[in-house]
Amino acid sequence: MKQYLEILRNCPLFQQIEEENLLTMLGCLGAKVEFFDKKYTIMAEGTPAKYIGILLSGSAQIARSDYYGNRSILSNIGPAEVFGEAFACAEMGAIPVTVIANEPCTVMLIDRDHILHTCRNQCGFHQQLIFNLMKDLATKVLVFHQKIEVVSKRSTRNKLMTYLMLQAKKQSSNRFTIPFDRQELADYLEVDRSGLSAEIGKLSREGILRSHRHHFELL
Amino acid sequence: MKQYLEILRNCPLFQQIEEENLLTMLGCLGAKVEFFDKKYTIMAEGTPAKYIGILLSGSAQIARSDYYGNRSILSNIGPAEVFGEAFACAEMGAIPVTVIANEPCTVMLIDRDHILHTCRNQCGFHQQLIFNLMKDLATKVLVFHQKIEVVSKRSTRNKLMTYLMLQAKKQSSNRFTIPFDRQELADYLEVDRSGLSAEIGKLSREGILRSHRHHFELL
DNA sequence: CTCCGTTTGTTGAAAATTCAACATACTTTT
DNA sequence: AAAAGTATGTTGAATTTTCAACAAACGGAG
Secondary structure (H helix, E strand, C coil), X not given: CHHHHHHHCCCHHHCCCCHHHHHHHHHHHCCEEEEECCCCEEECCCCCCCEEEEEEECCEEEEEECCCCCEEEEEEECCCCEECHHHHHCCCCCCCCEEEECCCEEEXXXXXXXXXXXXXXXXXXXXXXXXXXXXXXXXXXXXXXXHHHHHCCCCHHHHHHHHHHHHXXXXXXXXXXXXXXXXXXXXXXXXXXXXXXXXXXXXXHCCCEEEECCEXXXX | CHHHHHHHCCCHHHXXXXXXXXXXXXXXXXXXXXXXXXXXXXXXXXXXXXXXXXXXXXXXXXXXXXXXXXXXXEXXXXXXXXXXXXXXXXXXXXXXXXXXXXXXXXEEEXXXXXXXCCCCCCCHHHHHHHHHXXXXXXXXXXXXXXXXXXXXXXXXXXXXXXXXXXXXXXXCCCEEECCCCHHHHHHHHCCCHHHHHHHHHHHHHCCCEEEECCEEEEX
């Protein structure tokens, strides 16, 4: 576990918890670490919401597919980010999404029961953990607000521009990269891929943006 | 405050807290109660995310409008439901939504600082409050997942059917009422109102549903 | 370096959505 | 009970999106 402390320091769940206490706590929580190769499923839709996941290395995609094969990407996560916590904390029977490794991933898994139903009133670190989880969930709600802001736009062009402007803001620059290829961006924006490509081409010709693959620049 | 205990008992924030302790706690939190007439703004977009709100009576709508006047309805809330907690807990500077009274409303407001930054490690009720807030936020994430599931569908028909099937499930019946009129439903589904009306008409002629105003029946 | 699989861009036709305008139904007010 | 205001349904034209199919560009493996 010691090798992961550096990353866990950046994890929202463990803020304000000293490193020496963190190791003890991970033991107490029964945290385990697993590895997933590229394209492997870290959590599968329909399986029990038993674990809270923390990405230690790599990146992963949170998505769902409806029964006509339309994939909808909810978000993309990187090292130190938490996933599955909402379903675990709400004690759902089954999770409604699939988490897939974009590249080889190291994942820490913590049983929800160890967080929700153990020693809640005894240990101070545990109290801090609950507090951190609460803050993390609050920011997750904001992430979904943003996604809804994007997909609530009525045209491909407006969805795309809303998304790109949010990314520019987040990366504090008019030049930035996005974590999606074209198909994935279309799946995030909930639009047709070819229509999205066409719209990017049109915006380029109008001098509104420049782009190459994952790189974008707003002009 | 005593008159509101009955409702607060159903509020997710105060589960597992005895009534006698609840009154003390509300004092300690500096909870205040305000009244809003129909159509009045309970929280305005852009104002500081200073308060967590609890609806004591009436109903309200959580919505946002983009700068071309397209309104997007995020959800509809009723008595004992909590609102604004995600923005308050994430300590945002400004809230990105507007909360409007559908009818005369009684609202309890609690300053976020009293929840987040006071006596966090002393008082047991407070610990329970944080825990409840965490659970509440987890279910809020699920609410947004559902909304995204609905609006990610590519056609008006699929959005509508997905929404109606979720409502039928939630109300455990093929006959149910929805909290929206046609314009509001269109704003929730992020589609054109007249197109929505046309689609409802078509589904009726196809024998898939029956509807009258807020009442629907899936066949 | 070449080959092969994947990603991205392009096109045109079909289908769906939006928009504006109006008719009808329903509610509330006076 | 009539009038005024609001909500809902309907229509057709304009716009946009989707879909399928293909071409071009790119990247990795050998």
